[in-house]
Amino acid sequence: MLLGLMKKGIYILGNTLLVAMLLLTLCFAWRVVSTIFFSHTSSALGNLLLYKWMAVGIIGYAVVHRFVTKNISWLETFSHELTHTVVALIFLRRVHSFNASEKSGQVSTSGDSGMSLVPMTLAPYCLPIFTYLALMLRCLIAGDALWIYDILLGVTVGFHFYCFKTQTGNHQTDINKYPLSFSYLYIGTFVLFNILILLVSLWPSRNVFNALWLFVTSSWETLTNLL
Secondary structure, three states: HHHHHHHHHHHHHHHHHHHHHHHHHHHHHHHHHHHHHHHOOOOOHHHHHHHHHHHHHHHHHHHHHHOOOOHHHHHHHHHHHHHHHHHHHHHHHHHEEEEEHHHHHHEOOOOOOOOHHHHHHHEEEEOOOOHHHHHHHHHHOOOHHHHHHHHHHHHHHHHHHHHHHOOOOOOOOHHHHHHHHHHHHHHHHHHHHHHHHHHHHOOOOOOHHHHHHHHHHHHHHHHHOOO
């Protein structure tokens, strides 16, 4: 009984923290939307054009995904298990095995409890790993080649969109391992967060690193204003 109460208390605390994170993310979303559509120094159309080449890459991947299906399923499974693995390594877990086939996959790591288990378990639905890698390398690309790189960036976004579409659902043991309300609140919060970081990373003089820092400072400003 005591164990059950402790478990329930942890989920209540987790949901409370997630709601707080979601509210901070929504405040940041308003700041991003205001900058794009209601800026006093640039037009909304001009701001939206910053994403045109990424949009080309997303559309291009949608076409490829529609007509070139060979190995796509395996690659989606591979990225799913790879994301589990990367987050496990970040949390200093030992990886015992990694398996990815066309229909299923599995990663075995050390430990089966702890605060790091939720981020590891739900990582594939929240972390577009190839997109973040592309954003980190984008800082090194020369300006005259940036449009080509942004098309490739869009391809990664399209890829992860299809991964999310095909892999997310109540049937997933990663998701139904926890109460569904908790899992989907967690996933929804971080999907919104990722979209905002992606949008800000393509602004002039911005990149993924200071986009993340902008979220931190914006959230801190919101909290201090509330307090």
